[in-house]
Structures are given as C-alpha cells and as structure tokens.
Amino acid sequence: MLAYLLKRILLMIPTLIGVITLTFVVIQFVPGGPVEQMMMELKGRGGAGEASGGGAEYRGRRGVDPEKIKEIQALYGFDKPPLERYFLMLKRFAQFDLGQSYFQHRSVWELVKSKLPVSVSLGLWTFFLTYLISVPLGISKAIRAGSRFDVVTSIIVLVGYAIPGFVLGVLLLVLFGGGTFVQWFPLRGLTSDNWEQLSLMGKVMDYLWHLVLPITASVVGSFAVVTMLTKNAFLEEIRKQYVLTARAKGLGERRVLWKHVFRNALIPLVTGFPAAFIGAFFTGSLLIETLFSLDGLGLLSYEAVLRRDYPVVLGTLYLFTLIGLVTRLISDVCYVLVDPRIHFEGLHR
Template sequence: MNIWSYILKRVLLMLPTLFGVVAITFAVIQFVPGGPVEQAIMEMKTISGVSEASGGGEAHYRGRQGIDAARVEEIKALYGFDKPAGERFWQMLKGFATFDLGKSFYHHMDVWELVVSKLPVSITLGMWTFFLTYFISLPLGIAKAVREGSRFDSVTSAIVLIGYSIPGFILGVFLLVLFGGGSFVQWFPLRGLTSDDWEQLSLMGKILDYLWHITLPVTASVAGAFAVMTMLTKNTFLEEIRKQYVLTARAKGLSERTVLYKHVFRNALIPLVTGFPAAFIGAFFAGSLLIETLFSLDGLGLLSYESVVRRDYPVVMGTLYLFTLIGLIVKLIGDLCYVWADPRLQFESLNR
C-alpha cells in the first residue's frame, strides 16, 4: 500500500468517527436541562421581578409568573429551537461541511471569529509549555538513562516525581500564594498576559512585561508534562541501550559517545518524534482550562468551560467539531512521521 492509498483510507475512516462524535454530543445536549431558552426565560423573569418590585407602592412582585406563550415561541425561534432536533442537526452538519461553525448565543459573533480571538492566549501558553517540555526533558532524560542508578539519577527522579504528583492547578495556586502577592511576596502579577500600560512601553519593556506575566502560568503548565516526557525519554533510551546491537557496537570498540549518538539516538527518538505533532497541537487545546481560569487568561480553555456552563451550544458543538477534526488529522500525521522516522515499517502494519 503506497502513501496516498493509506492517506485516502484514513481520511475515509475519519468521516464516520467525526460524525459519531458530533452526533452523540448533539444527542446528549438535547437532554441537558437549563438550555439557552430556559436561561433566557429565567433572565426575563428576574428582570420583570426586579422592575415590578421597584415600581411603586401598588406594584406587586410577579417574577415567578410565567412568560407569555407567544414570547416563549419567539425565544425558541431566536435560538433555532422552534425546529425539530433532526432538522437542526442536519443544518448543523451542512454548516460544518463548509466550516460554518454557527453563531454564539452569548457572544453574538461567529464561532470561527470567537475561536480566532482566543487563539493568541492559548498559543502563547501552549508554545512555551511545548518547547520548554521538549528542550529540557530530552537532554535530562538522556542524561538519566546514561547515568542510571547514579546519585544524579536518583535525585532527579525524586524531583521529577514530586513535580508530577502535584497537579498543575495546585502548583499554580501555590505559586500565586508564594510569589503573586498572597501571604509572602508579590514578584509576579496575578492575571493577564500584559500590563494595562503595555502599549506605552518600549520594545524591550514589552518583552520583559510579557515574560513577567507568563512566568507563573507556564511554570504551572510545564510541571506535569515535563515529568512525563523526562521519564518517557529515559525509559526509551534504556530500552535501546540494552539491545543486542548496542552490545555488538561496543564489542567492536566504538566509543560510548559514538554508540549513543550514532546508533541509539535515532532509534530511541522514534516514539518521541512520532508524538511530536500530537504534543505540539495538544499544548494549545488541552489541559489549559484550569490554568487559564486560575490566572485569568482569556483563551480557548476558558471559552470551552464558559460555553458549557452558559449552554452556548453553537460554541460547544463548533469547537468540538474543530478540535476533533484537528485531533484526527494530527493522529494521521503522527503515523506518517512514524514511517518517516523508521523506514522499516510499512503502512500495512499501521492499519493493524
């Protein structure tokens, strides 16, 4: 099977997967209480109750009285709930086919524009998390594998495991309390990526201000991923170092440096390189909800959480469709990278 046949087959398999995810989520949403229609009605009742209560001595509080049936139908039509679920699902699918993700109920703007507006924050947090994780974890994992059993290995393993055992959100709270003006010192800001006077700063001032704001959230984000990648790198290199071809290379008189970087390095990096696309994209779209909420960073994680709480269904379904599609494409790219990194593999083996 050549590469193009394999890609075509995988793309055809993506379609039912994508359809299944969207269909199941849409079906579940139909049974979730407190939808946008109910929330709009409750808001109208609250406003009506407040106005009646403050209207004078003869006014009576009527906030619990029902809304006129015609008004309810208008609200349903406004949100598109005047149509059967099947028709709404079909219209949504037709929009997704042309990448029309709909319009947000709450933000009153296209979901595409909303996602794009939140991307800078998530990209900033994701890029720093990804590069720091790889650029620190790979050398550290290799050093631990080469020095297995040494004091360096034991000490770094203890530090890495302690970092892994502390959730990023808890670490973020600890950092805020310790360095963000909690009970100790205020060396770093509590929220945002820039200061209010950022536009008036010089170029170097803007860079320093940005780094000042991003230090705590990036530190909290890197902790868990850093530990996992370090131990994965160590175990992968240890597995390769113990193989027969390494013993043969050493028996031929090759130096340890040559054995490590010429023979072990490429084979050991295969699982790490193939996970590169998924880790790169995942740093932007996964695991940032709690960090963004804690540090008041208005990114995709916070947007996803707020859309679920507010029952902003176009945002929920649109972002779900977009992220699922990106995940499937990244998985395909990862498989292609696997074959590229290890030519011994064939596309037929990836289908099993």
C-alpha cells in the first residue's frame, strides 16, 4: 500500500505541472492582459477594449506614455521574459504561495478564504441533502423496481435533472421571492442587514431562511445521478447468486438486504463520497451565485478571467487541481477499505 501511495503522489507532480503549464501558455496569447486593463482604467474608458488583428498593438496601449507602460509592466512582473515568469510561478506554487491579485490588492489565499463561506454554505447543504434524500430513495426504488412508485419517482428526479439550476432559480424568485406572486423568501445574500442585532437562534433561522431558494435551485438537479446510481448498484447486487443462496437458506429479506447487499452496493457510492465531500467546499455555481447575489468562489473565478487577473486564475486552478488529485487518491483508498478483496495493484489496470 505504501509503495502504491508513493507512486500516486509522485504522479501528481507532473499532472499538476502539466495543467498549470498549459494554462500559462494559453494566457500568453489572450488579448487584453492586465497591463492593457490598467491602461484602459487610467484613460477612463473602462472595459477591456478590443484586440486589433494582424499582430498590431493592443488598443488599450495607444496614446499612453511608453514609460508609464513600462512601470505597469514592472509592477505586474511583465518586464521579465515569459520563461522566467513561468519558473518564478512554479517556485511560488512549490512553497504554496498562490500570489497576489493584480486588482484586488490581496493575496489569493485571502480571497479564497473570504469567498469560501458562501461556497461552503451552498456546497455542503447541497451535498448532505443530496445523499440524505437520494440514497434512501434509490434503495426504495431498487426494492420496488418496476412498481408505480419506481416509475413516478424516476420521472420526478429526471425532470428535476433536466431543468437547469439557474432556470429553476429564476422560477423560484418569481414565485416566492417577490417577483410576481408572494415574497416568502429574501432575494439576495446569506444574511439580513440586521443580522448582527439578532439573537443566536434568530441568526440561525435568518441564515436558513436565506438558503432555502439557492439550495433548492442547486440541489434538485443533483438528485437524479445519486438516486439512479444507488438503485442500479442495489439491483445489480440483489440479482447475484449469493443473494439467492442467502434467501434459500431462509434468511429474512431485511437481513439479506442490510447485511449482505448493502455493503457491496455502497462501493460505487463510497468511492465517490470523498470527492463529493471535499468538492463541496470549493464548488460554486456561477449562475446561482450571480442570481442570488452570493459572492462565492464561482463569482471570484469568473471575474478573475474577465479582468485577466492571472494570479487569481492560476492560483485557484493550482489549488483546485491539487485538491482534485488528492481526493481521487482518497477515493481509491476508500475503495480498498470498503472491499478488502480489492488490491491497489489492480485499481488502474
């Protein structure tokens, strides 16, 4: 096991470097970089301007003092050759230094930590509600496969899956957020303006009250995948020979289901559990956050791309890629813990 874990950890390094390198190369050819963005702001014109064809100079630089351009290039580190900037970036990342935002004048770590509570609120509630509802529902569907209950619930979860989250969010705002009908829930934010003056129970209720619409818009589309995965996993196990043998020996249906089927059927769910749980801390739906005015990681990444805030783009990409690789390794370890018959040597053959 230790040899396998060491091998996987060593393989993470070239994967991580490859992702960062590809992104770094791409942004070298994207017009409207941070220098041009600053030029446009200094000229008071706003926006990113337009890129002229034929390799001509970016319009944001026209009519600006060349010395001023050099100062801004030095400020952002663009006075150095791309290769030198690339290795400086790798050196910072190796020390877990994600860099400093060009435009928000804060470190990327601080920005991620400041936006994380919003994304955690959305992600964790979506994660827990999805598993708490979908797993029991999937088991019930497997036991009653082919029944009216199975057909009706399949239609419901698939319709929910087919409706985009932001469309459902708009509908919820129109119906329950004061858009056209009633205003039972707030339109924006995670807390009210008078949140600091509320009692402890009042703060909890206010927080949950603000979460109802965005969580509903986020979670409805998540039910189908976990529900159908649970159902199919249980159906596959129920039809196996060892279940027939257990029933032939006179074991009760409940004991067969929970003692023999349950553990084997949970393998595909458990292996995806760590990635889903860790991902809940860093997943942020841009459209949901924008629709309900929630300043989370999704909005941070989107604004960083628009403003060409490269330290934020590359820093968050590095962080999320690293977390993704680690959670994939944890999923493999969970595979073995759930089913000791599986060996590390055979996981990726």
